[in-house]
Amino acid sequence: MTTRADHPKTRQVFEYAPGSEYLDDPVQGELMHLNVGPQHPATHGVLRLEVDLDGETMHNVVPVVGYLHRGKEKTCETLGWHKFFPHTDRLDYVQPLLNNTAYALACEELAGIEVPERGQVVRVLLMEISRIAAHLIYLGTTAIDLGAVSIFFATFKEREKIYTLLDAYSGHRMNNTYIRIGGVFADVEESVAQLFDEFLDQFPAAIDGFETFLTGNRIWHDRNRDVGVITREDALAWALTGPNLRGSGVERDLRKVRPYSGYETYDFEVPVGTVGDCYDRYLVRIEEMRQSTRIAKQALARLATTKGADVIAEDRRYVLPPKDRVHSSMEELIYQFKVVTDLRLPKGEAYHAVESSKGELGFYVVSDGSSNPVRCHIRGPGLYNVQAIPLLAEGRLFSDMMAIIGSLDFVMGEVDR
Amino acid sequence: MGSLKPVEEQTDSGFFATKVDWLVNWGRKNSLWPMPLGLSCCGIELMAMIGPKFDIARFGAEAARFSPRQCDLLIVAGTLTWKMAQAARTIYDQMPEPKWVIAMGVCSSSGGMYDSYAVVQGVDSILPVDVYVPGCPPRPDAVIDAILKLQKKIERESPMKTLFEGPEVHDERGTGLLEFQPNRGLVKTDLDLHPHDPRARAAEREETSP
Amino acid sequence: MSSHHTPAHVAGHTASKARADGLLAAFEPRPVATRCGTPSYVVAREVVHDALAALRAGGYEVLSFITAVDRLSIADGRVPQGRARFLLVHQIEVLDTAEAVRVETELTEADATAPTVTDLWPGASFMEREVYDMFGIRFDGHPNLTRLLMPDGYGHHPLRKEFPHQGIEPDRLYREWDERRRAQDPSVPPEEQAPSPFQRR
Numbered sequence: 001m002t003t004r005a006d007h008p009k010t011r012q013v014f015e016y017a018p019g020s021e022y023l024d025d026p027v028q029g030e031l032m033h034l035n036v037g038p039q040h041p042a043t044h045g046v047l048r049l050e051v052d053l054d055g056e057t058m059h060n061v062v063p064v065v066g067y068l069h070r071g072k073e074k075t076c077e078t079l080g081w082h083k084f085f086p087h088t089d090r091l092d093y094v095q096p097l098l099n100n101t102a103y104a105l106a107c108e109e110l111a112g113i114e115v116p117e118r119g120q121v122v123r124v125l126l127m128e129i130s131r132i133a134a135h136l137i138y139l140g141t142t143a144i145d146l147g148a149v150s151i152f153f154a155t156f157k158e159r160e161k162i163y164t165l166l167d168a169y170s171g172h173r174m175n176n177t178y179i180r181i182g183g184v185f186a187d188v189e190e191s192v193a194q195l196f197d198e199f200l201d202q203f204p205a206a207i208d209g210f211e212t213f214l215t216g217n218r219i220w221h222d223r224n225r226d227v228g229v230i231t232r233e234d235a236l237a238w239a240l241t242g243p244n245l246r247g248s249g250v251e252r253d254l255r256k257v258r259p260y261s262g263y264e265t266y267d268f269e270v271p272v273g274t275v276g277d278c279y280d281r282y283l284v285r286i287e288e289m290r291q292s293t294r295i296a297k298q299a300l301a302r303l304a305t306t307k308g309a310d311v312i313a314e315d316r317r318y319v320l321p322p323k324d325r326v327h328s329s330m331e332e333l334i335y336q337f338k339v340v341t342d343l344r345l346p347k348g349e350a351y352h353a354v355e356s357s358k359g360e361l362g363f364y365v366v367s368d369g370s371s372n373p374v375r376c377h378i379r380g381p382g383l384y385n386v387q388a389i390p391l392l393a394e395g396r397l398f399s400d401m402m403a404i405i406g407s408l409d410f411v412m413g414e415v416d417r
Numbered sequence: 418m419g420s421l422k423p424v425e426e427q428t429d430s431g432f433f434a435t436k437v438d439w440l441v442n443w444g445r446k447n448s449l450w451p452m453p454l455g456l457s458c459c460g461i462e463l464m465a466m467i468g469p470k471f472d473i474a475r476f477g478a479e480a481a482r483f484s485p486r487q488c489d490l491l492i493v494a495g496t497l498t499w500k501m502a503q504a505a506r507t508i509y510d511q512m513p514e515p516k517w518v519i520a521m522g523v524c525s526s527s528g529g530m531y532d533s534y535a536v537v538q539g540v541d542s543i544l545p546v547d548v549y550v551p552g553c554p555p556r557p558d559a560v561i562d563a564i565l566k567l568q569k570k571i572e573r574e575s576p577m578k579t580l581f582e583g584p585e586v587h588d589e590r591g592t593g594l595l596e597f598q599p600n601r602g603l604v605k606t607d608l609d610l611h612p613h614d615p616r617a618r619a620a621e622r623e624e625t626s627p
Numbered sequence: 628m629s630s631h632h633t634p635a636h637v638a639g640h641t642a643s644k645a646r647a648d649g650l651l652a653a654f655e656p657r658p659v660a661t662r663c664g665t666p667s668y669v670v671a672r673e674v675v676h677d678a679l680a681a682l683r684a685g686g687y688e689v690l691s692f693i694t695a696v697d698r699l700s701i702a703d704g705r706v707p708q709g710r711a712r713f714l715l716v717h718q719i720e721v722l723d724t725a726e727a728v729r730v731e732t733e734l735t736e737a738d739a740t741a742p743t744v745t746d747l748w749p750g751a752s753f754m755e756r757e758v759y760d761m762f763g764i765r766f767d768g769h770p771n772l773t774r775l776l777m778p779d780g781y782g783h784h785p786l787r788k789e790f791p792h793q794g795i796e797p798d799r800l801y802r803e804w805d806e807r808r809r810a811q812d813p814s815v816p817p818e819e820q821a822p823s824p825f826q827r828r
Contacts (some may be wrong), residue, residue: 040483068496069498153469175554237748239689258727348661348662349663364692366696383757535777
């Protein structure tokens with residue numbers, strides 16, 4: 001039987017009654033099995049955690065996932081390459097355009113086509129705006145889970161501004177599906193670029209506002225400092241990526257290590273933590289929002305200089321023809337039809353990963369040259385963030401669980417796919 | 418021409434009863450406390466609706482208590498999978514009467530874009546739904562419109578009749594698909610435990626050892 | 628400038644190929660061409676764990692993903708000539724450069740087992756559980772090989788090609804049972820009709 005001595009991380013707060021040192025003894029044992037979820041306000045979606053509690057101390061946390069498994073990988077095999085784009089939106093649904101771009105990049109690797117420069121710039125702009133939106137969700141939901149309710153409303157106010165931007169640009173507030181193989185569906189017009197500019201001008205002041213509330217806050221420090229510490233070795237061993245890895249001092253950002261979409265030409269820094277606790281990950285994400293603003297402003301400046309250029313490649317085998325020509329020419333109409341219903345990517349396999357707000361989001365696509373994909377595996381970083389919950393929660397108090405879940409920052413659409 | 422009876426005789430309630438009905442319905446419709454079953458992307462739009470711009474607090478519905486025992490409006494926001502179906506039904510059963518259900522988004526209305534092996538094709542397979550809101554995700558304005566339509570539906574109810582004659586009994590709410598216990602039929606276990614009870618999982622693991 | 632094959636990528640691919648060739652020489656790898664340029668090798672199932680351990684010791688510290696590919700063709704129900712049905716894919720990467728390598732193993736349907744790599748990377752636990760759940764490939768030595776995404780006790784492996792996209796149960800199985808029940812002779816008493824597939828036995 002397990003005794004307290006077997007759990008070295010348990011902090012002994014007071015003397016336990018004699019005979020109760022056997023934790024899982026059915027008669028005298030002290031472990032209570034608590035089921036958290038799958039419906040719970042603070043598990044960031046439908047995650048179920050089975051926790052053995054010794055008083056308030058957690059042991060043996062077992063995460064159970066799959067409550068949002070919608071069969072996306074099978075769906076790609078049935079639908080086809082082009083029709084899968086809306087499904088990629090709904091993976092990590094707080095940053096839809098980033099997921100779209102990751103999938104489009106993997107398909108472009110297979111197809112071997114080139115995205116024009118202006119298309120890459122628009123993609124970078126949209127990706128960074130999506131990253132900001134995702135980190136705002138992180139901040140709002142983690143803060144409200146730890147009791148700071150007003151931050152939730154403040155971050156959602158900023159998110160509404162982003163929604164207004166994306167609504168003006170693409171017609172949808174979220175789940176935009178505005179990226180296509182070969183580029184972007186439509187160009188960013190002057191008026192829309194103006195809106196982006198206004199948002200990005202006022203956004204650093206908003207981040208300053210969040211930091212005023214939280215960064216020096218005694219309660220935030222007490223809840224987050226030295227909670228959920230991930231060491232460098234653990235982070236690499238548990239396949240963590242993104243801010244979870246960078247918070248532990250590992251400087252790995254796919255935008256710098258294996259750049260894509262022209263990221264090597266942008267001027268930005270990658271924030272890295274030191275201790276690896278929840279507070280470090282919070283600081284990393286705040287700074288990433290600032291750096292994303294910086295990159296997005298550079299992208300907007302490039303948009304101003306490349307006016308009139310194409311935003312999507314011209315390759316009738318894989319890329320949709322321009323809509324005005326589709327409406328007037330028979331051949332273009334047929335190409336459009338074939339791309340949507342019968343897109344054939346060349347035989348082979350490819351993997352492409354992007355740096356999403358949660359970590360390394362990658363698509364491993366295998367094609368045999370027919371119109372039915374052989375395999376589309378989605379490497380969602382959220383699944384491995386969830387996998388790290390038992391590691392961080394062992395021996396901690398139960399109230400730290402919400403800080404740990406919030407700081408690991410996963411979205412169940414990507415965990416379960 | 419059929420017999421035309423005065424309204425009071427038709428519904429078998431008098432002037433006083435209809436006024437009490439109106440008052441009770443007015444109270445209920447203006448304090449619909451939502452139970453957000455935020456399963457996926459629609460949950461984000463649900464949060465945006467509770468947020469500052471769309472603000473369902475205007476309709477008395479900002480008290481989103483996450484305990485079903487304290488709510489009367491279940492908003493199923495997101496895709497319901499077969500793995501989650503039992504939990505969703507349990508939450509619905511735990512809500513006290515009167516209760517209403519809004520199926521937010523196409524995934525909960527009809528399965529949405531997911532006609533796959535893991536997705537329930539519409540939450541009305543397992544729950545009775547009052548208002549369906551299409552959209553993927555629906556704008557928060559659309560869900561507020563659904564709440565307004567639900568308020569109009571509540572105005573037409575007759576709580577005095579329920580008080581005196583008892584509630585209408587719906588045995589087979591939904592199509593009864595859940596009575597057949599999806600995915601449980603394959604498990605050979607003699608224990609009749611709640612699905613979330615760990616002893617059931619341990620028994621399943623022993624029987625169907627992988 | 629190619630957006631996919633930037634100088635960093637190309638340098639990474641070349642360096643990775645040189646490094647991986649050296650580390651994998653003892654394991655008789657068969658190179659596979661990929662369209663993303665990442666060096667990719669097929670090794671035998673018996674040596675895949677040691678190959679990955681050697682690569683890890685040689686600098687490939689980051690485990691990117693583990694997944695499998697079912698190469699059964701739905702059109703003719705057969706596997707491509709001379710190939711095994713399943714291809715188990717591991718991708719691992721170097722931490723601070725663009726070097727990556729993909730190690731693949733072929734597994735037949737009759738003997739779909741592979742060694743686990745959870746001793747090298749504990750984070751492979753969920754990855755292998757997902758492969759088991761979706762394909763039915765078992766991993767020897769895995770600490771907790773249970774289903775991850777589908778409910779415990781689910782009887783099928785969804786990503787296998789013969790599994791229908793819309794699923795088999797519960798609703799489809801129920802519908803098919805219901806149709807059979809309705810199609811049966813009404814003169815047959817209910818006890819002798821086909822039992823419900825959902826009845827507890």
